[in-house]
Amino acid sequence: MKIGLTQNDYPIRRNILNKVSGFEYIFLRKNNNLFHSLSTVKKILFRKKSNIEGKYFFYQKPKIDILHLYNDINYSSQKWVTSFETLVPRFTETKNDHQKTEPQHIHNTKTENALKQISRKNCLGIISISQASANIQLELLKNYPQFQEVIKNKLSVIHPSQEVIPRDSEEVYKNIGVFNFIFVGTQFHLKGGVEMIEVLKKLRQKYxxxxxxxxxxxxxxxxxKVTEKEAQETKEMLKKEEWIDIFENIPNEKVLDLIKESHVGLLPTWSDTYGFSVLEMQAAGVPVVTTDIRALPEINNENCGWLIHLPQNRLKQALYFTNEQRDELKRTLKLQLENILEDIFTNPQQLLEKSKNSLERIKENHDPFVFSEKLNTIYSKKINIF
Structure with a gap:
């Protein structure tokens, strides 16, 4: 079977590429997308940009069996599947609905037409990478009852797969002299990096x-809403701290090596669709401190790690929409993180048990073979698209 892919970025490699053995994966050119071609012509002739986010129309060259998209909707007759991290369609009209104190959606024809495409027989399924995202999808469908049942039946939740990363945790956690923490996140401020540093600086006086x-x-x-200048100033300030090592733009293999040298992972994030770094840490037996928004409580818990409980709306989005909410979020995050770290320093014996539980959680919930079987089941659906 030939699976067509439209991108070769991290989400595609993490969730789709080569996940079913024996299948051939083909990367399609951008001009295989009719919407992209039309947008290019419009830009050349009229010097105007078109918003083609979330939309795909496949020309059917080269020959593929199934088109597997990520966060996109297919408008052609080609058989297709899409995986998503928040919801589909991912339009300006939909993607921020959940990012409100009280989530709400404004009914519109563009979204209605996209949902109609999902309801067609040539759509084999829509795959949410978490239950939290599935819930956001179901919330959208409430506004379009004519498609609610058929799309709900196509919706499945398949958490990303994760290989076990070999490490001798027994040796790592024996007679800890200096605790090694690790933070992995492209957007330092968004992932709670500033609040983390404030707490750690305070604890440096004791540990x-x-x-x-x-x-x-x-x-x-x-x-x-941090500016690039502010972000760079933060980085330069941290480089002056002798107890902090900073790595930028390093290959994933190097990241995994750094994870294996660590005792505890930190991801006190304000916002996150999933938390792939958490899986990699757990797969190496490194327990993680995370917040409890979106998918994070699905992949982390008090048995294998630690949770910071943030104020959030009913779709598990942290509340940061007003100045008062942002102040409360920061205060809550720092207070709970400090308490958790104090507990780790004073009770280090818990680390080995949480390390073992982290590894077992990965084996039980992110088995690559089980992931492959679930994906293959969706690919193998027999349908008559005419």
Missing amino acids: NFKLTIVSSFKTDHYVT
């Missing part, structure tokens, strides 16, 4: 530890 940061310090424009 001996090191922190490894893997980040490119990219900014975000929808949550923390």
